Amino acid sequence: MDSTQLLKGVLDLxxxxxxxxxxxxxxxxxxxxxxxxLEEVGDASVYGTLRRLFKAGALxxxxxxxxxGPHRKYYGLNDTGRRMYASYAGxxxxxxxxxxxxxxxxxx
Amino acid sequence: MTSIAAYAQAVRDALAxxxxxxxxxxxxxxxxxxxxxxxDVPLEERLGPPAAYAEELAAAYGGRPAGRQRRRLELxxxxxDLHATLLRQAPYRALVAFLPELRPxxxxxxxxxxxxxxxxLAGRGEDHIAPANPGEWVVVVAMVCxxxxxxxxxxxRAARLLAVAVNVVAGLGLFGxxxxxxxxxxxQEDLRNIRANPRVLMExxxxxxxxxxxxxxxxxxxxxxxxxxxxxQDGNPxxxxxxxxxxxxxxxxxxxxxxxxxxxxxxxxxxxxxxxxAHSTAPCPTASAPSPMPSVPPTQPExxxxxxxxxxxxxxxxxxxxxxxxxxxxxxxxxxxxxxR
Numbered sequence: 001m002d003s004t005q006l007l008k009g010v011l012d013l014x015x016x017x018x019x020x021x022x023x024x025x026x027x028x029x030x031x032x033x034x035x036x037x038l039e040e041v042g043d044a045s046v047y048g049t050l051r052r053l054f055k056a057g058a059l060x061x062x063x064x065x066x067x068x069g070p071h072r073k074y075y076g077l078n079d080t081g082r083r084m085y086a087s088y089a090g091x092x093x094x095x096x097x098x099x100x101x102x103x104x105x106x107x108x
Numbered sequence: 109m110t111s112i113a114a115y116a117q118a119v120r121d122a123l124a125x126x127x128x129x130x131x132x133x134x135x136x137x138x139x140x141x142x143x144x145x146x147x148d149v150p151l152e153e154r155l156g157p158p159a160a161y162a163e164e165l166a167a168a169y170g171g172r173p174a175g176r177q178r179r180r181l182e183l184x185x186x187x188x189d190l191h192a193t194l195l196r197q198a199p200y201r202a203l204v205a206f207l208p209e210l211r212p213x214x215x216x217x218x219x220x221x222x223x224x225x226x227x228x229l230a231g232r233g234e235d236h237i238a239p240a241n242p243g244e245w246v247v248v249v250a251m252v253c254x255x256x257x258x259x260x261x262x263x264x265r266a267a268r269l270l271a272v273a274v275n276v277v278a279g280l281g282l283f284g285x286x287x288x289x290x291x292x293x294x295x296q297e298d299l300r301n302i303r304a305n306p307r308v309l310m311e312x313x314x315x316x317x318x319x320x321x322x323x324x325x326x327x328x329x330x331x332x333x334x335x336x337x338x339x340x341q342d343g344n345p346x347x348x349x350x351x352x353x354x355x356x357x358x359x360x361x362x363x364x365x366x367x368x369x370x371x372x373x374x375x376x377x378x379x380x381x382x383x384x385x386a387h388s389t390a391p392c393p394t395a396s397a398p399s400p401m402p403s404v405p406p407t408q409p410e411x412x413x414x415x416x417x418x419x420x421x422x423x424x425x426x427x428x429x430x431x432x433x434x435x436x437x438x439x440x441x442x443x444x445x446x447x448x449r
Contacts (some may be wrong), residue, residue, distance in 0.1 A: 011168065026135070027142040044161045047139055048168025051132050070141040 004040050013092055014038060015049050016077065016085040019059070023076035026050055050075055058084050112140045115151045118158030121188075122181055123166060127265070132169050159185075211259060218278040219255030223248040225281040237285050237292070321350040323369040336369050 007014075018024060018032050030046045053059050058081035064072045077085060116137045123129050144151055155161050159181060194200040227244050228235050239245045258274075261267060323346075325333040338346040345367035350357065355373040357364050364372070 025142065026139040027146070042164050042168075043143065043155055044164035045168040047136075048132070048165040051134070052169045055128070055131060070138045070145070072142065073135045073138060 004042075007038060007041060008045075010092065011041070011045060011049050012053065013085075013088040014041075015046065015053065016058070016081060016088060019075055019077050020082070020085050023074045025064075025072040025074050028072075029075070053081065053084075056080075111151060112137065112144050115155075115158055115161075116140055119162045119165070122159045122162035124184070125180065126166055128169070132165065212256070215256045215259035216252055217282070218259075218275065219252030220248055221278045221281040221285065222255065222274065223251035224285065225277070226251070235288050237289050319353070321348045321353045321355060322371050322373055323348065325369060334370065337365070338367050338369055 014033055014036075015029060018029050018036075021032075024032060026047050027043070029050065030041065030043050033041045033046065050059070054061060054075065058078065059075045060078045061073055061075050064074055066072055116133075119136060120129070120133055123133065126132060140151060143154065147154065152158075163181075195204070223244075224237060224239075227239070227247060239248050255274075258267075258271070323336075323338065325336040327333055340346055347366045348371070350371060350373050355375055357366065358372040358374045
């Protein structure tokens with residue numbers, strides 16, 4: 001089994017979790033996901049997910065001018081995003097618990 | 109910086125047909141610049157080829173099925189390559205530069221064609237390729253104006269799709285118009301031919317496949333008559349066209365008179381010998397020989413058979429006066445022939 005396949009299903013939740021911690025710009029989100037252990041997360045996947053969540057009305061965005069580099073567009077959760085995060089997190093917790101108990105039984 | 113712009117442009121090109129392209133790619137350049145600023149390794153090496161990046165982007169954003177999209181991208185790329193290759197040829201460049209000048213002409217034609225299509229679909233009359241009355245002219249002018257207005261409009265994606273659909277319909281309509289025009293021209297030529305060579309047009313009364321190509325006269329008492337000369341009210345010979353029905357008049361048995369009925373018809377089964385002369389394999393017809401026409405059943409009494417024997421056309425003098433008289437009188441008891449059809 002390929003972990004990138006698993007990641008596809010939970011990337012929304014992962015991005016929402018990162019932004020719930022604090023606002024971030026596109027590449028910052030990628031970096032923080034990788035630092036958290038999701039090494040194989042694709043840049044394009046994260047960027048596409050951010051744009052989709054933004055279009056769905058879950059994110060605020062604002063541009064921060066930068067002296068040395070390009071302007072950075074920051075994303076952060078709004079109320080819709082926070083509700084979405086809470087809902088996804090609940091689903092994930094339940095799903096993860098089910099899978100954990102299932103896989104434990106499979107080992108036994 | 110140029111490598112970032114080139115990469116971003118390649119991604120944009122790959123997503124050219126994405127419905128949310130602008131929204132999806134809004135800050136792609138800044139995003140790529142951020143990545144590029146972090147390391148000296150070229151973007152292509154870090155992110156993979158732009159087409160793959162675009163595909164991953166579209167998949168995460170929620171685009172079209174990846175397989176279909178890949179095939180379309182491939183086709184688009186090939187067409188792009190072909191276009192680029194051809195652009196190096198001066199004649200192709202000139203053509204590409206000239207084509208936009210034809211656009212207003214196409215808008216006019218498109219409006220006309222769509223108007224005529226609508227009129228033909230809505231009307232109950234025959235198909236026509238030109239407006240038939242002032243009302244139709246108004247429709248045509250309105251449609252042409254609409255077409256030009258639509259052509260001059262700034263194009264967003266929906267309008268472009270609609271334009272493609274309308275252009276396809278108009279193109280098909282134009283083709284249909286050409287076909288209709290061809291039919292009309294053929295019909296008018298037929299009319300001219302008929303006026304130039306007035307002939308008697310036989311209208312069927314017999315119901316034999318809708319058209320008469322041979323005539324079988326009978327006497328009052330039911331006797332089949334042969335060698336009957338038919339003329340119309342003006343004295344013109346009545347001529348049928350058996351060749352339109354797969355038959356031909358047998359000319360191997362003497363001179364043929366086309367208004368002498370029944371015609372000695374044979375099917376068009378010729379063999380051509382070495383000298384190139386076509387000849388029929390059918391025997392010379394006599395009045396009693398089988399003919400391609402529905403035959404009259406032999407209902408006559410045996411005793412009259414020898415009396416009714418009629419001469420073959422070959423024995424006759426063509427153009428003889430009153431050929432009907434040659435048929436001998438029959439016993440009154442001869443039953444009326446039953447038509448087989």
